Amino acid sequence: LAPNRTYHEKVISHYENPRNVGSLPKGDTDVGTGLVGAPACGDVMKLQIRVDPNGVISDVKFKTFGCGSAIASSSYMTERVKGLTLDEAGKIKNTEIAKELSLPPVKLHCSMLAEDAIRSAIRDYRSKRQNLSNTKKAGF
Numbered sequence: 001l002a003p004n005r006t007y008h009e010k011v012i013s014h015y016e017n018p019r020n021v022g023s024l025p026k027g028d029t030d031v032g033t034g035l036v037g038a039p040a041c042g043d044v045m046k047l048q049i050r051v052d053p054n055g056v057i058s059d060v061k062f063k064t065f066g067c068g069s070a071i072a073s074s075s076y077m078t079e080r081v082k083g084l085t086l087d088e089a090g091k092i093k094n095t096e097i098a099k100e101l102s103l104p105p106v107k108l109h110c111s112m113l114a115e116d117a118i119r120s121a122i123r124d125y126r127s128k129r130q131n132l133s134n135t136k137k138a139g140f
């Protein structure tokens with residue numbers, strides 16, 4: 001076993017070549033935006049999902065102002081959730097990311113940021129849909 005090697009390959013690959021960096025139009029009714037911060041270090045992560053009519057995540061983008069592990073965690077998360085339902089995506093734990101990227105204990109909160117970010121994006125999407133259907137019911 002060569003855990004350090006795994007750490008380097010996976011973290012560095014996601015860090016040097018992060019997947020799905022960018023933004024989706026925040027105002028789109030099928031887009032959910034999660035914006036979270038890590039109190040421990042002040043790093044910030046924005047993660048956005050686009051959800052198709054079947055409730056499946058069809059597109060994901062992120063921007064992370066933070067350390068390499070936070071960038072790698074968000075990059076990993078975007079790849080992981082594409083094609084999942086909202087319920088499936090909401091169950092992904094930071095411990096899975098930390099394990100997958102072999103993050104050391106001091107970097108656990110960086111992966112927590114990615115878990116918080118996807119949940120926050122899902123919440124935003126759901127409250128948007130809720131508001132839309134309330135508006136419709138009210139006859140506006």
Ligand code: FES
Pocket residue numbers: 040041042043066067068
């Ligand atoms: Fe935030 Fe590491 S303390 S970048």
Ligand code: FES
Pocket residue numbers: 038040041042043066067068069070107109110113
């Ligand atoms: Fe704070 Fe990584 S997110 S050190």
